[in-house]
Amino acid sequence: MLKNKKIPHTYVIIFYIIILSAVMTWIIPGGEYAETIVEKDGIEKTELTFKYIDSHAQTWQVFAALFKGFVKQSGIIVFILMIGGAFWIMNHSRAIDVGIFSFLKFTERLERNVFLKKIGVDNFVMVFIMLMFSAFGAIFGMSEETIAFIIILVPLAISMGYDSITGVCLVFVAAGLGFAGAILNPFTIGIAQGIAELPLFSGIEYRFFCWVVINLIGIIFILRYAHKVKRNPKASPVYEEDAYWRKKENQDVESIVYKTPISGWITYGIILTALIIFSIIYPMTEMKVGNSSTSLPMIPISVVLFAITGIFTLRKSVHFFVLSLLLYTIYFLIVGVMGYSWYIMKIATLFFAMGVFSGIAMNYSPNKITDLFLSGVKDILSAAVIVGLAGGIIVILEDGKVIDTILYGLSKSMNEMGNIASVGIMYVIQTIINIVIPSGSAKAALTMPIMAPFSDLIGISRQATVMAFQFGDGFTNMITPTSGVLIAVLGVARIPYEKWVKWILPFMIVLMIIGFLLLIPTVTMQLNGF
Secondary structure (H helix, E strand, O other), rough: OHHHHOOHHHHHHHHHHHHHHHHHHHHOOEEEEEEEEEOOEEEEEEEEEEEEEOOOOOOOOOHHHHHHHHOOOOHHHHHOOOOOHHHHHHHHHHHHHOOOOHHHHHHHOOOOOOOHHHHHHHHHHHHHHHHHHHHHHHHHHHOOHHHHEEEEEEEHHHHOOOOOHHHHHHHHHHHHHHOOOOOOOOHHHHHHHHHHOOOOOHHHHHHHHHHHHHHHHHHHHHHHHHHHHHOOOHOOOOOOOOOOHHHHHHOOOHHOOOOOOHHHHHHHHHHHHHHHHHHHOOOOOEEOOOOOOEEEEEEHHHHHHHHHHHHHHHHHHHHHHHHHHHHHHHHHHHHHHHHHOOOOOHHHHHHHHHHHHHHHHHOHHHHHHHHHHHHHHHHHHHHHHHHHHHHHHHHHHHHHOOOHHHHHHHHHHHOOOHHHHHHHHHHHHHHHHHHOOOOOHHHHHHHHHHHHHHHHHHHOOOHHHHHHHHHHHHHHHHOOOOOOHHHHHHHOOOOHHHHHHHEEEEEEHHHHHHHHHHHHHHHHHHOOOO
16 A cells, blocks of 8 residues: 555655744754954954844744745746756757767767777766766866756767666766865865865865765766666666656657758857957956966957857758857856856856857747747746745745754764764764755855864864865755755756655765765874865
């Protein structure tokens, strides 16, 4: 009888968590951290001090939390809708299908290489993709940006004989592994070390070693799962859900008529003119990698490349030109994030422009472009709604004034413990806090002013404390329901949250154990920067 019991819908699960959070506001006393200015050695510093206040027990507010959750997560929600609409226009052009078909043909040719055939072309391709996104996560904290790539990597994984979970792993999990093993991430390591008064990005040697270890374990786990699914597709927990992607994949790519309308050349001219103007305004771009930067002519380079590739792709077919627009969008995404500190508004604008120009290049009418955009918004709306609902969890805990109390109570649990136990407790605390405060930069600003001085009192280096924050912040981003990015990724990939948790939980346990083991040398060995 229990076997026939239906698993609750993701919306239902999130609402249950909201109710549980409201119950906590009745049990846990209220509290808050306040900034106070203290003088040490003639220098004024700001410290956080905790005080108990009246809690605000939440009742009917669980319904208001839904509205506030949408407001709180409005940026990501609009980002998802714009990305969905833009890609729907591009998908209608069949350019991505053409690209995947060409890629698969290319991998078939690679099979002729004796070395690549021995290690497996699929293995080579997946490892390359995962290392690329992991590097993005480690260097500039790629997170929200992964949502856009899910629409590309999931169909690719399906076409290669895998499932949507594999596609999510190629981009989102890979970026998460990089985020956890952050090398130069300015949004986590940069802020945490700055607050802890450490030289920015010091201890990079050991963090790089940790990044290698975490990725090695992660890639092995993902490849083993991918091969299991390829041998038996029905072994995938999302086999039924993937019917949506398989239906799209089964469309006959070889029936596509390859042509280039005059509108494609007009689009090429408009974009090239715009790039030339931008290259004059921004001849040099200061690309930031961690605490270092270098000035490069990134936009002028794009002008030359686009001028050449645009002609070649248009002479072949407008589909390849549209595909090149996607590649240049990714290029400008990297330049924008690393050179101009772009965030979701500008990134969404970039993809929206890509979608519109794709429609123009295909000679679609303004009305058709609009209809396609709205169809894309409708198709991805459920993912956006889930993000708004998940935002309600944080709203309840914040309005109930219990988040700071939870943090304070956890920090007091570290008294009178050995170094290994203490750094382990710090790690556990940061992991638990990440469930209610998934933002790495916000958590660094809240916890490091407390943890850094506390580490001095118990004889642990502040660098070890930063590492505990880094691991605690990174791993649970891949499983916590309060992460708007995770919920959005699963919504776009059409993976039910409960199935994702069941699949990834063993992997999370392994990663958390590895994280603790990697923390031990920070308090038992003399490491550079520690």
